[in-house]
Amino acid sequence: MADLGRGLVFLAFAVALYGVVAALYGGLAHKREWVTSARRAVYALAALTSGAFVVLEVAFLRSDFSFSVVQSHSSTTTPTFYKAAAAWSSQEGSLLLWLWLLSVWSSLVVFLTRHRMRDVQPYAIAVLMAFAVFFGGLLVFAVSPFDTLAIAPSEGTGLNPLLRHPSMMIHPPMLYSGYTLWAVPFAFAVGALAVRRVDAEWIGATRRFALAAWFFLGVGIFLGARWSYAELGWGGYWAWDPVENASLLPWLTGTAFLHSIMVQEKRGMLKTWNASLILATGTLAILGTFLVRSGILDSIHAFGASTLGIPFVILIGVMIAGSVALVVSRRDVLRTEHKLDSLLSREAMFLGNNLVLVGMAFVVFWGTFFPLISEAMTGQKQSLGPPWYDKYVVPLALVLVLLSGIGPVIAWRRATPKNARRNFLWPIVTGIVTVIVLIPFGVAGRPWALLMFAFAAFAIGTITQEFARGVRARRAMTGEPVPLAFITLIRRNRRRYGGYTIHVGMALLFIGVAASTAFQHVHTVELKKGQSTELGRGYVARYDGPTSRIDVTKNGVERLVFGARLTVFKHGKKIGVLKPERGYYPIEGAPFAGAIGKYFEGESTSEIAMMAGVGRDVWSAVTPDLDPTLATVKQGDAVFKGAQGKMDQQEYSTALGTAIRGLTDNYAKSAPPATFRLIVSPLVAWVWIGGLMVFLGGLICIWPTPDLAHRRATAGYAARVARDLGRA
Numbered sequence: 101m102a103d104l105g106r107g108l109v110f111l112a113f114a115v116a117l118y119g120v121v122a123a124l125y126g127g128l129a130h131k132r133e134w135v136t137s138a139r140r141a142v143y144a145l146a147a148l149t150s151g152a153f154v155v156l157e158v159a160f161l162r163s164d165f166s167f168s169v170v171q172s173h174s175s176t177t178t179p180t181f182y183k184a185a186a187a188w189s190s191q192e193g194s195l196l197l198w199l200w201l202l203s204v205w206s207s208l209v210v211f212l213t214r215h216r217m218r219d220v221q222p223y224a225i226a227v228l229m230a231f232a233v234f235f236g237g238l239l240v241f242a243v244s245p246f247d248t249l250a251i252a253p254s255e256g257t258g259l260n261p262l263l264r265h266p267s268m269m270i271h272p273p274m275l276y277s278g279y280t281l282w283a284v285p286f287a288f289a290v291g292a293l294a295v296r297r298v299d300a301e302w303i304g305a306t307r308r309f310a311l312a313a314w315f316f317l318g319v320g321i322f323l324g325a326r327w328s329y330a331e332l333g334w335g336g337y338w339a340w341d342p343v344e345n346a347s348l349l350p351w352l353t354g355t356a357f358l359h360s361i362m363v364q365e366k367r368g369m370l371k372t373w374n375a376s377l378i379l380a381t382g383t384l385a386i387l388g389t390f391l392v393r394s395g396i397l398d399s400i401h402a403f404g405a406s407t408l409g410i411p412f413v414i415l416i417g418v419m420i421a422g423s424v425a426l427v428v429s430r431r432d433v434l435r436t437e438h439k440l441d442s443l444l445s446r447e448a449m450f451l452g453n454n455l456v457l458v459g460m461a462f463v464v465f466w467g468t469f470f471p472l473i474s475e476a477m478t479g480q481k482q483s484l485g486p487p488w489y490d491k492y493v494v495p496l497a498l499v500l501v502l503l504s505g506i507g508p509v510i511a512w513r514r515a516t517p518k519n520a521r522r523n524f525l526w527p528i529v530t531g532i533v534t535v536i537v538l539i540p541f542g543v544a545g546r547p548w549a550l551l552m553f554a555f556a557a558f559a560i561g562t563i564t565q566e567f568a569r570g571v572r573a574r575r576a577m578t579g580e581p582v583p584l585a586f587i588t589l590i591r592r593n594r595r596r597y598g599g600y601t602i603h604v605g606m607a608l609l610f611i612g613v614a615a616s617t618a619f620q621h622v623h624t625v626e627l628k629k630g631q632s633t634e635l636g637r638g639y640v641a642r643y644d645g646p647t648s649r650i651d652v653t654k655n656g657v658e659r660l661v662f663g664a665r666l667t668v669f670k671h672g673k674k675i676g677v678l679k680p681e682r683g684y685y686p687i688e689g690a691p692f693a694g695a696i697g698k699y700f701e702g703e704s705t706s707e708i709a710m711m712a713g714v715g716r717d718v719w720s721a722v723t724p725d726l727d728p729t730l731a732t733v734k735q736g737d738a739v740f741k742g743a744q745g746k747m748d749q750q751e752y753s754t755a756l757g758t759a760i761r762g763l764t765d766n767y768a769k770s771a772p773p774a775t776f777r778l779i780v781s782p783l784v785a786w787v788w789i790g791g792l793m794v795f796l797g798g799l800i801c802i803w804p805t806p807d808l809a810h811r812r813a814t815a816g817y818a819a820r821v822a823r824d825l826g827r828a
Contacts, residue, residue, distance in 0.1 A: 113236035127222025278317025286382025333706025368437030505559030527561030601797030609790030694737025
């Protein structure tokens with residue numbers, strides 16, 4: 101199995117190398133047969149990497165500990181659901197996942213564009229295959245997921261407990277899908293610049309790939325935030341961690357790109373800006389991949405110190421230098437066709453939107469790399485915390501929300517007073533009424549939050565007004581009932597109304613962020629059984645007592661769980677029960693750990709409990725007091741160490757199981773105190789609702805419109821082919 105995997109990866113590397121050479125030769129020598137051969141090499145690459153990834157997945161699912169990566173990242177007690185995800189929890193497996201996804205998207209785009217942009221395609225294929233050469237080379241020469249152990253152990257170390265969360269099955273593939281999909285418009289932008297073809301056709305050919313990259317990367321970020329909120333035990337969903345920031349950077353610049361290409365398509369403007377944005381986004385996607393593997397910045401998401409930093413730095417340096425050289429050398433053909441007619445126009449609003457997004461990206465970039473910058477300048481590594489980010493990001497976010505309400509509805513070229521009054525009168529009234537309604541609830545003491553609520557209400561008002569106008573017009577023309585008119589309206593203009601849906605979702609998300617950060621109540625308190633504590637806003641939590649259990653799989657004990665039962669009251673009325681827990685996973689193969697002690701020497705995770713609602717979340721985490729239990733564990737380890745060799749395996753296992761059961765039962769009976777982190781956080785649900793609406797809008801934008809696509813293809817096919825053949 102391992103030899104098969106190694107062979108497939110080596111062949112993939114060789115095929116990718118051939119693809120680069122064939123594509124470049126075909127493009128420079130104008131030999132279509134070589135370009136066709138390069139395109140087929142992309143298909144072969146996808147087949148080879150798919151086979152290699154299947155081999156790795158089978159090894160994990162079979163618990164084949166002869167594979168070094170399986171032994172270090174899985175175990176027999178790891179649930180099957182997570183064994184499948186363990187393949188990309190390792191550095192080696194994640195690199196193979198990256199290469200596989202890149203090959204799949206590359207195959208799809210070269211297939212869809214096989215009859216289009218024949219002058220651009222060879223160079224785009226060469227860039228995509230060059231990425232494959234880089235990642236394939238790392239897997240062949242640096243870190244292989246198919247390395248084996250001389251003697252296969254009977255048990256593995258196990259998957260990091262923090263990754264045993266359902267979102268971790270989806271979060272990394274979503275992020276990597278986003279990163280790899282950004283390579284597609286990046287490659288076509290390089291190809292278009294290389295042949296000096298800077299019209300909007302390369303944008304049209306890769307728009308859905310850019311939308312898909314934005315969508316998948318956003319979903320990955322969103323799932324990571326949810327994982328942080330539900331798994332890490334600190335009660336937040338965004339910590340400005342370096343790896344979190346690294347995924348946010350290409351999402352921000354990619355969002356700017358998706359807005360500004362509309363200006364290029366409509367008015368022939370911002371060509372230099374768009375080329376620079378997509379080249380920067382592709383580079384930032386590689387930078388995000390680099391940060392996870394380099395170990396240069398401390399992060400709970402990183403793989404730690406690695407030898408891969410230097411190759412990634414070289415790749416990023418080549419991408420930056422090549423991008424700058426291409427844009428500078430093509431500045432004559434990148435000239436804009438029209439100038440900005442007025443600051444009160446959709447073009448100006450989109451440009452302002454772009455500047456805000458790029459400004460946010462710069463703030464995030466500076467804060468992320470400040471430890472390295474400070475170390476280079478002063479010799480001391482210093483970090484910037486959330487207050488620093490909030491100081492700059494919050495005002496930019498306010499402007500962004502305001503522009504998201506203005507940009508989609510203001511007129512192109514120049515807005516007239518009549519047009520502005522028609523579009524913005526009622527949304528402005530909505531924002532003002534929101535402020536008036538919220539002031540009696542004490543919101544005035546948080547001016548940034550109050551402004552965010554007002555601007556978000558304004559944005560939602562403008563978009564709602566546009567939906568209402570569209571439905572009314574549809575009904576006037578067809579007589580359709582409101583629900584059908586609403587659905588048909590979206591179906592017939594998915595880009596426009598999908599974008600509107602995204603803007604509403606972002607407004608809701610920012611409302612949730614503003615409320616949950618500005619009006620959150622956090623308490624960390626130690627309680628004995630029967631004691632209560634006030635949480636604020638009329639909430640009280642009472643500690644009713646400890647809980648404990650043993651989680652087992654068919655192969656043995658997965659973890660020991662110690663928790664607590666809390667009853668929550670609001671204004672004296674019981675509203676629910678919370679059962680936060682902490683799980684303790686055994687450490688395998690550690691000589692210092694005893695038969696029972698190994699369950700407390702390994703990793704532990706916080707299993708939070710909460711009562712979630714549209715208005716407010718009551719969130720809880722517990723740290724149990726295990727000092728008395730650990731004293732008993734120490735005694736038990738001594739007993740079982742002396743019993744080794746004196747009892748047969750069956751008797752020993754039975755006695756050990758009885759001891760562990762007695763240990764957990766005794767914890768629940770002894771009712772020790774526990775330390776709780778308790779949070780009452782308003783409108784957190786709006787973050788998740790807004791995020792879901794954003795991605796619903798993204799799906800609407802991505803989803804093809806068959807009839808419209810067919811009409812466009814029929815109308816323009818002959819002219820496009822003739823133009824391409826003329827250039828070839």
